[in-house]
Amino acid sequence: MEHSLKDMTAGSPTRLLITFSLPLIFANIFQQLYTVVDTAIVGQGVGLDALAALGAADWFYWMMLSAVQGVTAGFAVRFAQQFGAHDGDGLRRTVASSAVLAVLLAAALTILSECLVLPVLHLLRTPAEILPGAALYLRIMFAGLPLTMLSNYTAAVLRSLGDSRTPLAGTVFASALNIALDLLFVFPFGWGIAGAAFASVIAQGASALVNLIRMRKLSLLRLSREDFESWQGLALPLLRLGLPLAAQNIATSIGGMGVQSVVNRFGALTIAGFTATNKLYGLLEIACQSYGYAVSTYAGQNYGAGDRARIRRGIRAAAVLSLVTAAALAVGILAGGSFLTGLFLSAENPADAAAAAAIANRYLTIMCLWLPALYLIFVFRSALQGVGRVTIPMLSGVLETVIRLGVAALAAAILPGAIYYCEVTAWVGAALFNAAGYALLLLRWRKE
Numbered sequence: 535m536e537h538s539l540k541d542m543t544a545g546s547p548t549r550l551l552i553t554f555s556l557p558l559i560f561a562n563i564f565q566q567l568y569t570v571v572d573t574a575i576v577g578q579g580v581g582l583d584a585l586a587a588l589g590a591a592d593w594f595y596w597m598m599l600s601a602v603q604g605v606t607a608g609f610a611v612r613f614a615q616q617f618g619a620h621d622g623d624g625l626r627r628t629v630a631s632s633a634v635l636a637v638l639l640a641a642a643l644t645i646l647s648e649c650l651v652l653p654v655l656h657l658l659r660t661p662a663e664i665l666p667g668a669a670l671y672l673r674i675m676f677a678g679l680p681l682t683m684l685s686n687y688t689a690a691v692l693r694s695l696g697d698s699r700t701p702l703a704g705t706v707f708a709s710a711l712n713i714a715l716d717l718l719f720v721f722p723f724g725w726g727i728a729g730a731a732f733a734s735v736i737a738q739g740a741s742a743l744v745n746l747i748r749m750r751k752l753s754l755l756r757l758s759r760e761d762f763e764s765w766q767g768l769a770l771p772l773l774r775l776g777l778p779l780a781a782q783n784i785a786t787s788i789g790g791m792g793v794q795s796v797v798n799r800f801g802a803l804t805i806a807g808f809t810a811t812n813k814l815y816g817l818l819e820i821a822c823q824s825y826g827y828a829v830s831t832y833a834g835q836n837y838g839a840g841d842r843a844r845i846r847r848g849i850r851a852a853a854v855l856s857l858v859t860a861a862a863l864a865v866g867i868l869a870g871g872s873f874l875t876g877l878f879l880s881a882e883n884p885a886d887a888a889a890a891a892a893i894a895n896r897y898l899t900i901m902c903l904w905l906p907a908l909y910l911i912f913v914f915r916s917a918l919q920g921v922g923r924v925t926i927p928m929l930s931g932v933l934e935t936v937i938r939l940g941v942a943a944l945a946a947a948i949l950p951g952a953i954y955y956c957e958v959t960a961w962v963g964a965a966l967f968n969a970a971g972y973a974l975l976l977l978r979w980r981k982e
Contacts, residue, residue, distance in 0.1 A: 540696025614834030807893030833920025
């Protein structure tokens, strides 16, 4: 099964980035498909209050999920560098050590998140009528965090070795299963928002299972007892890569929760409108996440191989590819924006649904217009991560938080319309910051 791996240290950078990204883009499409369907089923089958409950829970859940994704992405930097350097023994020891750390971190995050559900929802000023639903949804999702860690960890291992097809297969399977379980749990079983949460957790486990089956067939990843013996010695180097990326994502999430707390002040209709657009946000970033994984793997493997000039060529190609994709996506989603947001919004009072839809469409339009900035964040941030420079990406997460909270404070105090610009101003600031960090890295390389 070694043919599924991709060595990105030779060949056309543009072709490699595209062929690596395409399966991930398709995987993200299916991922977003079941996210959209999940939300649409709740919005149409349970009502606007349930949809608002999902929105109130979104940022806190994403904070924990992004911590998982950040840690596993950091581990993957080491995997990719060792694969590019053809260090098979070192790779197996690193995979074994990171697996132990992943188990310990998953347990810690699960306990922490369950303890924080009600305090965080109260801190976010969640309206009383939707608080029970939001709390129930979060408790079920957080109970499934170990499966989420397993899914993200196994996908990170495979992607770092150039295999982007297996995560696609896992996501397709998980998406189909999640949609089927959504329909079963929400309608015939009548479990409401809890049914949607259970369906998502089970789907994460299914995705992890697909990845594990493929990993067991790769001779490069056949671990022995000896590979685990050095895990404590490798823990610190791995955490130095993983924790800053987790901190970056957590900082971004804190900014998002700050914005959500301001949105919550405007009532359930505004929450529902923002939730509808935030669910479509996944469609906007379908390709940029995929390009980010491709750039990180590409940069990591070539850094391990010692080819800095090739890294520069690849990042230039990725920037052009990202800008073209962002423009095309923005046009396509703007054209169908009203239809897409309408999928989530249903109410007994048509005037309420229309008001929520107007809010959703305004927010979606602003996001689409500034989408290129989001794509450039992923290119330059992933390039820095791939070569092990994780401080600038971490600080960019802090900068995003400061900008989001600053604009949200402006909206709360004197300019309510500013709430629509919290996200895009954070994108612009982070894109410029990461681009400057990458430029400084190139200058240092030239001096060396």
